[in-house]
Amino acid sequence: MLEILPQVIWYSLIASAIYTLIAVGLTLVFGILEFINFAHGEMAMVGAYLLLAFLVNFKFPFWLAFILSFVAVAILGIVLEKLIFKKVRKSHPFKPLVISIGVSALLQAVVILIFGGGVTSYLQTGDQPAQTFEFFNGNLVITDHQILLIAVAFVLLIALALFLKFSKTGKSLRAVADNKEVAAIMGINVDRTISIIFGLGSALAAIGGMLIGGEQNLTPTMGLALNVHAFAALILGGVGNVYGALLGALIIGFSENFIIAFTPIPPSFREAIVFAILILMLIVKPNGLLGANAEAEVRK
């Protein structure tokens, strides 16, 4: 039993890294607009499919396909906000939430039209098989792609934290999240700030989608499962808080992989496990682990 422990830890880390990349965008949007964007997981899905198209159909080199994909998704996020979410910015948060479910379905439909509804994978590109490294007498197998995944996620999250803490734009994002009206009185352009949030969050989600696409198959509904995990992560950690999203993602990533590895519960129960953890935690700590004032924020 114990010999699989290193591998389970490694898979937990990978899952947590992906969930964090997706959850930070959700939490940034929530911090400013106070609604849960159900179309956010679709940014990951669209990013993964765009990468597939650029690699397979256009035969672009990987780095170019990667950059084009996340830039395109960043623009998609900004355009969706400007065309759709901005119109209901002043309404009750229920409206943008329902609209985001519609946007999510629309994006899935578009992807199904273009790529078909089936399962696809980057591996059909005929690349050389992944290079692997073994540790603990072969009990831990790591692929080069997985190392890349963890490294990219790690660097991006540190960069995001530094950006939010020290850059002038980062500070203004936090100021707008605290109080839009007062931020506007300081001469901060609130519309532009919200665009930055959507662009940034969408790009991070797209990168998460591309990275997980290297590990699993792509399906047009993959965004939904990712969003459920990211959503659970940020509720656990406390909404509107980037470090909370990271903490929540670690808890979700580790507990789901440990429960599936060490209990008879089958892998098809993944989502059920996530919600069970979520409900348990909300009973114990209703505001999330780091979100002492989350409830007050929501009611504000």
Add this chain to the structure above:
Amino acid sequence: MLTIKNLTAGYGGPNILHDVNVTIREGEIVTIIGPNGAGKSTILKSIFGMTKIEHGSIRYFEENLTALPTSEIIERGICFVPQGRSVFPSLTVEENLEMGAFIRKDKKVVRKDLHEVYEKFPKLYERRHQLSKTLSGGEQQMVSLGRALMLQPRLLLLDEPSIGLAPQIVTEVFEKCRQIKAAGTAILMVEQNATLALEYSDRGYVLELGRNRLEGAGKDLLQNKQVGELYLGK
């Protein structure tokens, strides 16, 4: 320096202000008093383009402010401390102050602005790395004041700077206003604490139901019988 003339404005529904006139000259402290809901805050918000103006004008040194975006208004030397706790709670004191100089591009100048505000508010320097939400109400009000002074404005708009503060702190806030005025910044303020505000003011306006009711020198309004009965509790 600022002339509000026949201002009729609201928030899209019925008008809140009706033909309101207010003037501020350079170096003055002018206070607007009046009951809750009279439209005092609405006057200040109108200056910052946050209301729908039906007619009337807001002129600042011969220039019409009503068509300008907020950043341009700030650039011309008008800063605004809105009503209520207006600090950014999850930003540190220093980050709050930096936001006051958001429109400045030059980082070096911002350092200099910061330095000057810390000289005026030594307590803020001690607490510069503390999250603003951990400060007392009085300290938060000082952060708001300091933040509005980052750009050395020529005109400062204050919406109820003394609200919710202990009497001793209230005096401290008004003393700061006097110092700000002495340094050459005019102040247009809205206050519930009418007696004390008028004592510190050169002139005052009484607003009722969105209309000018009375105006005069601060001292005269303090002596005025009607004002005394209605707002000073005499």
